[in-house]
Amino acid sequence: xxxxxxxxxxxxxxxxxxxxxxxxxxxxxxxxxxxxxxxxxxxxxxxxxxxxxxxxxxxxxxxxxxxxxxxxxxxxxxxxxxxxxxxxxxxxxxxxxxxxxxxxxxxxxxxxxxxxxxxxxxxxxxxxxxxxxxxxxxxxxxxxxxxxxxxxxxxxxxxxxxxxxxxxxxxxxxxxxxxxxxxxxxxxxxxxxxxxxxxxxxxxxxxxxxxxxxxxxxxxxxxxxxxxxxxxxxxxxxxxxxxxxxxxxxxxxxxxxxxxxxx
Amino acid sequence: xxxxxxxxxxxxxxxxxxxxxxxxxxxxxxxxxxxxxxxxxxxxxxxxxxxxxxxxxxxxxxxxxxxxxxxxxxxxxxxxxxxxxxxxxxxxxxxxxxxxxxxxxxxxxxxxxxxxxxxxxxxxxxxxxxxxxxxxxxxxxxxxxxxxxxxxxxxxxxxxxxxxxxxxxxxxxxxxxxxxxxxxxxxxxxxxxxxxxxxxxxxxxxxxxxxxxxxxxxxxxxxxxxxxxxxxxxxxxxxxxxxxxxxxxxxxxxxxxxxxx
Amino acid sequence: xxxxxxxxxxxxxxxxxxxxxxxxxxxxxxxxxxxxxxxxxxxxxxxxxxxxxxxxxxxxxxxxxxxxxxxxxxxxxxxxxxxxxxxxxxxxxxxxxxxxxxxxxxxxxxxxxxxxxxxxxxxxxxxxxxxxxxxxxxxxxxxxxxxxxxxxxxxxxxxxxxxxxxxxxxxxxxxxxxxxxxxxxxxxxxxxxxxxxxxxxxxxxxxxxxxxxxxxxxxxxxxxxxxxxxxxxxxxxxxxxxxxxxxxxxxxxxxxxxxx
Numbered sequence: 001x002x003x004x005x006x007x008x009x010x011x012x013x014x015x016x017x018x019x020x021x022x023x024x025x026x027x028x029x030x031x032x033x034x035x036x037x038x039x040x041x042x043x044x045x046x047x048x049x050x051x052x053x054x055x056x057x058x059x060x061x062x063x064x065x066x067x068x069x070x071x072x073x074x075x076x077x078x079x080x081x082x083x084x085x086x087x088x089x090x091x092x093x094x095x096x097x098x099x100x101x102x103x104x105x106x107x108x109x110x111x112x113x114x115x116x117x118x119x120x121x122x123x124x125x126x127x128x129x130x131x132x133x134x135x136x137x138x139x140x141x142x143x144x145x146x147x148x149x150x151x152x153x154x155x156x157x158x159x160x161x162x163x164x165x166x167x168x169x170x171x172x173x174x175x176x177x178x179x180x181x182x183x184x185x186x187x188x189x190x191x192x193x194x195x196x197x198x199x200x201x202x203x204x205x206x207x208x209x210x211x212x213x214x215x216x217x218x219x220x221x222x223x224x225x226x227x228x229x230x231x232x233x234x235x236x237x238x239x240x241x242x243x244x245x246x247x248x249x250x251x252x253x254x255x256x257x258x259x260x261x262x263x
Numbered sequence: 264x265x266x267x268x269x270x271x272x273x274x275x276x277x278x279x280x281x282x283x284x285x286x287x288x289x290x291x292x293x294x295x296x297x298x299x300x301x302x303x304x305x306x307x308x309x310x311x312x313x314x315x316x317x318x319x320x321x322x323x324x325x326x327x328x329x330x331x332x333x334x335x336x337x338x339x340x341x342x343x344x345x346x347x348x349x350x351x352x353x354x355x356x357x358x359x360x361x362x363x364x365x366x367x368x369x370x371x372x373x374x375x376x377x378x379x380x381x382x383x384x385x386x387x388x389x390x391x392x393x394x395x396x397x398x399x400x401x402x403x404x405x406x407x408x409x410x411x412x413x414x415x416x417x418x419x420x421x422x423x424x425x426x427x428x429x430x431x432x433x434x435x436x437x438x439x440x441x442x443x444x445x446x447x448x449x450x451x452x453x454x455x456x457x458x459x460x461x462x463x464x465x466x467x468x469x470x471x472x473x474x475x476x477x478x479x480x481x482x483x484x485x486x487x488x489x490x491x492x493x494x495x496x497x498x499x500x501x502x503x504x505x506x507x508x509x510x511x512x513x514x515x516x517x518x519x520x521x522x523x524x
Numbered sequence: 525x526x527x528x529x530x531x532x533x534x535x536x537x538x539x540x541x542x543x544x545x546x547x548x549x550x551x552x553x554x555x556x557x558x559x560x561x562x563x564x565x566x567x568x569x570x571x572x573x574x575x576x577x578x579x580x581x582x583x584x585x586x587x588x589x590x591x592x593x594x595x596x597x598x599x600x601x602x603x604x605x606x607x608x609x610x611x612x613x614x615x616x617x618x619x620x621x622x623x624x625x626x627x628x629x630x631x632x633x634x635x636x637x638x639x640x641x642x643x644x645x646x647x648x649x650x651x652x653x654x655x656x657x658x659x660x661x662x663x664x665x666x667x668x669x670x671x672x673x674x675x676x677x678x679x680x681x682x683x684x685x686x687x688x689x690x691x692x693x694x695x696x697x698x699x700x701x702x703x704x705x706x707x708x709x710x711x712x713x714x715x716x717x718x719x720x721x722x723x724x725x726x727x728x729x730x731x732x733x734x735x736x737x738x739x740x741x742x743x744x745x746x747x748x749x750x751x752x753x754x755x756x757x758x759x760x761x762x763x764x765x766x767x768x769x770x771x772x773x774x775x776x777x778x779x780x781x782x783x784x
Contacts, residue, residue, distance in 0.1 A: 012363065013363055016360075016363035016364050016367070017363070017366075017367035019364070020363075020364040020365070020367050020368055021367050021368065021371065024368055040386075040387060041387075097268075097272055098272070098275065100272075101272040101273075101275035101276045101279065102275060102276070102279045103279070104276070105276045105277075105279060105280050106279065106280065106283060108504075109280075109500070110500075111500075112499075112500040112501070112503040112504040112507070113496050113497070113499055113500035113503070114458075114461065114462035114465055114499065114503070115462075116378075116462055116465050116466045116469065117462075117465050117476075117477070117480065117495075117496050117499045117500075118496065119469060120469070120480045120481055120483065120484035120492045121480075121484075121489060121492045121493065121496065123484055124301060124484060124487065124489050124492070125301065125302070157621070159617055159619055159621040160621050160622075160623060162586075162589070162591050162609065162615070162617075162621065163615065163617065163621040163622075163623070163682075164623075164634070164638075165590075165591070165608075165609035166589055166590075166591075166609045166610070166611065166613060166614060166615045166683075167611055167614075167634055167635035167638055167682070167683075167686060168610070168611030168635055168638040168639055168686065169634075169638045170638070173638055177634075178623070181623075181625045182623075182624075182625070184625065196376070199376060200376035200377070200378055200379075200462075203376060203378060203379055204378055204466045204469070207378075207381070207382070207466075207470055208469055208470065208481075215379075218379060218382045218383075219382050219470070221382060222382035222383075222385055222386055225386065227383065227386060230382050230383050230386070231383070233379075234375055234379050234380070234383070237374075237375055237376070237379045238371070238372075238374045238375040239374075241374035241375060241376065242374040245374060257666070258624050258625045258626075258666040258667070258668060259624065259625070259668075
């Protein structure tokens with residue numbers, strides 16, 4: 001009974017999703033075919049076709065997949081360095097008052113500046129190459145992970161820390177075996193924000209100055225007045241963004257299962 | 264004892280910030296490790312800041328004029344995004360049918376960062392206020408929807424049952440139980456959205472604009488004036504921090520009011 | 525051999541608290557929670573601190589454990605002043621305070637790991653205590669997957685596995701339902717018989733106190749100090765409805781009423 005009800009609930013949801021997305025696509029198609037809108041925006045099937053030909057063929061000097069690969073590689077390097085530094089610094093600041101006193105005021109000056117606002121200065125400092133982009137992504141992932149790791153270390157249950165002390169853990173062991181794992185759920189919340197922020201930042205950086213990547217693709221589309229290229233780029237950006245979010249969620253499910261399996 | 268500790272850590276903080284500025288000064292102005300055309304020293308940045316308050320060169324407007332232009336656009340897009348996003352998020356969480364039809368479309372748009380729409384909007388609407396406001400609107404909208412939705416979904420079933428027992432109508436349950444429960448999350452959404460709006464605005468101004476702080480720093484890069492860039496970045500950061508602090512104040516105020524009731 | 529004998533006599537008192545006071549300073553003013561407390565626990569003794577209310581008892585345990593410092597007085601453990609937490613004093617917390625990201629095995633072997641015991645050896649020793657508390661088969665479970673009673677068994681095994689000289693138990697069964705609580709009292713009695721240790725056990729449940737104690741210290745409420753001492757020498761395991769048990773229960777309860 002309950003099983004059957006659940007199933008129908010699920011299928012109603014699926015039908016509604018198909019209907020609403022279908023209606024959107026039909027409206028889009030009809031709008032481009034039957035009204036003046038067609039002069040401004042390509043139809044949905046033109047965009048899909050462009051994505052297909054972009055994967056087999058080339059947009060600019062590379063295929064769409066290669067552009068996505070360039071963007072992803074930049075994100076990965078900057079994200080890994082940025083989140084490592086962020087986790088260590090955040091945990092130190094959250095756990096040791098002295099580390100907080102030293103670093104937090106500096107961090108609070110830097111943090112409100114969006115990573116995107118660093119684009120011009122990073123170009124002056126690092127030139128137009130990869131270093132500037134990796135630096136920007138480093139900033140984007142660093143500040144989010146630091147903030148959340150700090151919150152994690154601050155909210156460690158003091159009773160658990162006492163338990164570790166009475167079991168003979170040294171102060172350093174308490175940091176590595178208690179504070180770090182206890183903060184993992186918070187760290188992951190930070191990493192999730194960090195990865196989407198990094199993804200947005202790499203696009204912005206590529207839009208400002210680059211010769212490849214998905215950000216380049218849409219801005220080149222703008223410069224050539226090529227709406228199809230912009231929209232197919234956006235589709236790809238959405239797909240990659242979605243995959244990144246899914247990967248992060250899966251990783252969290254595995255690493256934080258002790259935190260969730262009861263609920 | 265505690266007071267004394269607080270004092271001690273405060274002093275450490277002051278010393279820390281001063282040390283960094285001193286190192287900055289020493290590296291640039293004393294040891295000349297980098298040229299000031301690449302990495303300006305603190306004195307030059309401060310002078311540029313004072314100068315930019317009344318000089319229009321090299322980008323056509325004073326710092327205040329850029330600032331005001333940016334704030335105006337950001338607040339416009341943000342207000343629109345919040346006005347649409349919060350009610351839509353609440354409606355999606357409260358009404359099954361709205362959820363079923365709107366959510367799939369929303370999930371389709373969500374993974375696309377707001378600033379990816381900039382090129383399309385510029386082609387459609389030019390580089391005026393409309394494209395910028397639209398980008399900001401999208402960014403704010405998504406943050407508001409997500410958080411309002413989650414907030415309403417946190418309403419405890421037992422609380423709704425209490426409403427049922429006392430014969431509350433559907434709308435009474437929404438306004439007296441669900442929305443008050445969701446209020447902290449809604450405020451989180453509003454704060455996140457404000458941050459997103461500000462970032463999106465800077466991105467839009469970097470790419471295509473004729474005024475605003477993002478335009479200012481982009482112009483300064485083109486003519487290699489890192490001192491102006493740093494002044495602009497600090498202004499962007501300061502405005503972002505002030506916005507956030509203000510909204511936090513409102514949040515505390517409203518949350519207090521809710522508790523008093 | 526005579527030397528050994530002498531040492532034992534000298535240190536017959538595992539814990540010695542003399543004239544201990546603890547005052548918390550809050551924005552509203554000073555708040556005394558423990559006042560002029562004298563307490564000693566002897567070797568292999570099951571000592572119960574029994575008293576009403578929330579106040580003071582946990583602080584006493586925390587001070588003996590070394591988590592908190594006394595405002596005045598002296599606290600000695602095996603002849604030495606207590607300054608900080610130590611693996612020779614095991615604690616069982618009311619909230620269990622298990623490490624939620626570790627399995628049962630991970631929790632129980634943690635103390636040995638900190639002491640640098642090699643993996644095979646420490647797992648063998650941890651297994652012994654997991655078996656002792658009746659959790660065989662749950663070695664790989666995380667705390668969230670266990671029931672309240674089972675979690676507290678892990679807490680007990682974790683504290684025992686370090687083989688401390690003294691066990692401090694702060695209302696360990698306070699959060700359990702009545703049925704589980706009875707069961708856990710019997711289990712603890714059994715564990716204590718198998719692994720004799722000095723235990724200081726805090727409770728506000730008179731039956732629990734009488735069931736487990738060699739000696740009961742009845743405490744006053746806020747600030748806590750010793751009101752009266754009872755030596756309980758009923759044969760173990762105790763019969764909860766024997767006339768002697770009921771008489772003692774009545775007497776201590778009446779004292780408590782006058783305390784309030």
